[in-house]
Amino acid sequence: MKEFDYIILGGGCAGLSLAYELDINKKLEDKTLAIVETRDEYKRDKTWSFWKVNDHNFDDCVIKSWSNFSINSNFESHEVVNNEYPYQTIDSGLFYKKVLNQLKKNKNIQFFKNTDLISLNNSFIFNSIMPKENYQTNLWQHFKGIEIETPKDIFDEEIFNLMDFNCDQRDNVHFFYTLPFAKNKALIETTWLSKMDGKSLNDYDIQLEKYIKQTLKIKNYKINYQEQGAIPLFYPLNKTEKNKINIGSAGGMTRLSTGYTFLNIQDHSKYITHNIEKIQNTKTYHIGKKYEFLDNIFLNVLKNNPDKMPKIFLNMFKGSPKTVIKFLSNKSNIFEDLGIILKMPKWTFIKNIF
Numbered sequence: 001m002k003e004f005d006y007i008i009l010g011g012g013c014a015g016l017s018l019a020y021e022l023d024i025n026k027k028l029e030d031k032t033l034a035i036v037e038t039r040d041e042y043k044r045d046k047t048w049s050f051w052k053v054n055d056h057n058f059d060d061c062v063i064k065s066w067s068n069f070s071i072n073s074n075f076e077s078h079e080v081v082n083n084e085y086p087y088q089t090i091d092s093g094l095f096y097k098k099v100l101n102q103l104k105k106n107k108n109i110q111f112f113k114n115t116d117l118i119s120l121n122n123s124f125i126f127n128s129i130m131p132k133e134n135y136q137t138n139l140w141q142h143f144k145g146i147e148i149e150t151p152k153d154i155f156d157e158e159i160f161n162l163m164d165f166n167c168d169q170r171d172n173v174h175f176f177y178t179l180p181f182a183k184n185k186a187l188i189e190t191t192w193l194s195k196m197d198g199k200s201l202n203d204y205d206i207q208l209e210k211y212i213k214q215t216l217k218i219k220n221y222k223i224n225y226q227e228q229g230a231i232p233l234f235y236p237l238n239k240t241e242k243n244k245i246n247i248g249s250a251g252g253m254t255r256l257s258t259g260y261t262f263l264n265i266q267d268h269s270k271y272i273t274h275n276i277e278k279i280q281n282t283k284t285y286h287i288g289k290k291y292e293f294l295d296n297i298f299l300n301v302l303k304n305n306p307d308k309m310p311k312i313f314l315n316m317f318k319g320s321p322k323t324v325i326k327f328l329s330n331k332s333n334i335f336e337d338l339g340i341i342l343k344m345p346k347w348t349f350i351k352n353i354f
């Protein structure tokens, strides 16, 4: 059995971000790291977007960034002018390539398909593998996206559409999300906020085709790439152990009200790297207890009043864009939090606190 100082379980976004951060900060010159990952090959499988509220290592993996965005419902359309924080989209294929090129230069890092050949007893473990429990009755953000290319220039590439609620809701919360990468190329996603205990919402291909043909009025297009996924809008119950830290979605890095995880993973990787020499005695990293509290109320409202959500989201974005973006990216101060809370329908939220 091989012994390592550190073991990362799961070489996806969180595992690779952490390994990269440790490596570029020279924390693996006299320490060894095993990365355990089941996949056979790395290729683009996700498109990570977020408001860039702080620096990260992957600006060179950005497909495109935008300032302004829109939100629509069947009763209103709202454009948000945002000059403060760019909204960036990262190509996971470029991310994997960049990280793996860096890691392969370090002889102290080894990849494994499983843990059969390595000893887990004396290592410090960073785990990004989700526990196996059945979480179907919890809330998820589940979606399918396709990147389409059209023969003619159709899209306004200067503005992206964050949420278009003008679609079939089926007693849940449903919106489309459009990222125009070029005048003739865009990623279009059908997104649901719901439980995952049935298949009644999973006709993603039909939903996408209908939206592209009937709402966007695009008749002629080809599909270049597709992605499908489900982001947990709850914290998975991972056991706390002395020599183990959970990272990524498994480590509570997903913002429950939005599903945004990528930038939190980067912040968590920096925090771990900064404290790596005394990691056993370092305080657990949290996105923020106040966001956990507020997001849980928000999700209760969402569960009990799905029909109210388009209006709630629209109202939220009618205030200062800087405040909303900071709030959704967990960087807001108490005054900004209050600004957001006051925009919410008070009785609906008070009823859902308990």
Ligand SMILES: Cc1cc2nc3c(=O)[nH]c(=O)nc-3n(C[C@H](O)[C@H](O)[C@H](O)COP(=O)(O)OP(=O)(O)OC[C@H]3O[C@@H](n4cnc5c(N)ncnc54)[C@H](O)[C@@H]3O)c2cc1C
Pocket (backbone or CB within 6 Å): 009, 010, 011, 012, 013, 014, 015, 036, 037, 038, 039, 045, 046, 047, 048, 049, 050, 113, 114, 128, 129, 227, 228, 229, 230, 231, 247, 248, 249, 250, 259, 260, 261, 262, 263, 265
């Ligand atoms: C399609 C998609 C799009 C997303 N888009 C966004 C976005 O726009 N913005 C945002 O902020 N967040 C987004 N997310 C959420 C989040 O950022 C990603 O899920 C991110 O990849 C989470 O990183 P992770 O390391 O926790 O999980 P993953 O990246 O999934 O990594 C987990 C790794 O563990 C491996 N693994 C699983 N089981 C085992 C095992 N038993 N042994 C060894 N290895 C194992 C998997 O192969 C995988 O590589 C998206 C998620 C998905 C699925």
